[in-house]
Amino acid sequence: MRVAGFGCRPGAPIEALRDALARTGMQELSALATIPVRETELTALARALDLPLHLSEVAGITTPTRSERIQAMHGTGSIAEAAALSACGPGARIIVTRVTSTCGRATAAIAERKETP
Template sequence: MRVAGLGFRKAAGVASLADALARAGRADALATAPDKAGAPAIRDLARATGLPLLAVEVAGTATPTRSARVAALYGTGSLAEAAALAALAPGARLVAPRTTSQDGMATCAIAEGDPA
């Protein structure tokens, strides 16, 4: 299974999230932090793509990239990478590292593994 983890700014629209997802690659599900899962943009993306949306706890998930801002807010280096990994069972691996939408409003990373 492939999960696309998404991180995004409050002002991001569905176009920003869709662009980040397109740049990262194919996925079977979307994942983000619980506080972001209710945002209209990600809910619209889930509806448009037909992919399930998973709200996952990301704190403490090790990621290859690191943002000081994300670390302070979420307890992990990259919300996109951590969400993708946390949605899958231990042993999941990133197959597409964090990529950013053209407008810089959203990030996406793809992990592959067994469902958690």
């Protein structure tokens, strides 16, 4: 299972989200994820990609990268990484740390969990 997690500014356009996702280099995904207050921004992308959108609480999730501003506001170092990890579930790991869209309005990260037979 591979999940793309996203963080973004309020009102970030779908083009910024697509750009951030493209910068991860991942094409095969199982789902998208973000925090509940960013559902509006991510819904159009999830529909366009025909993928489910998971809304995740991210406080307390340890991430490979860390923004002091995001840590203070949301209790985690990266919304994109934490949302991806949360949506993947136990045993998930980040395989692409957060990347930022060219315009700076969106971030994306990829988490993966190996399926057990």
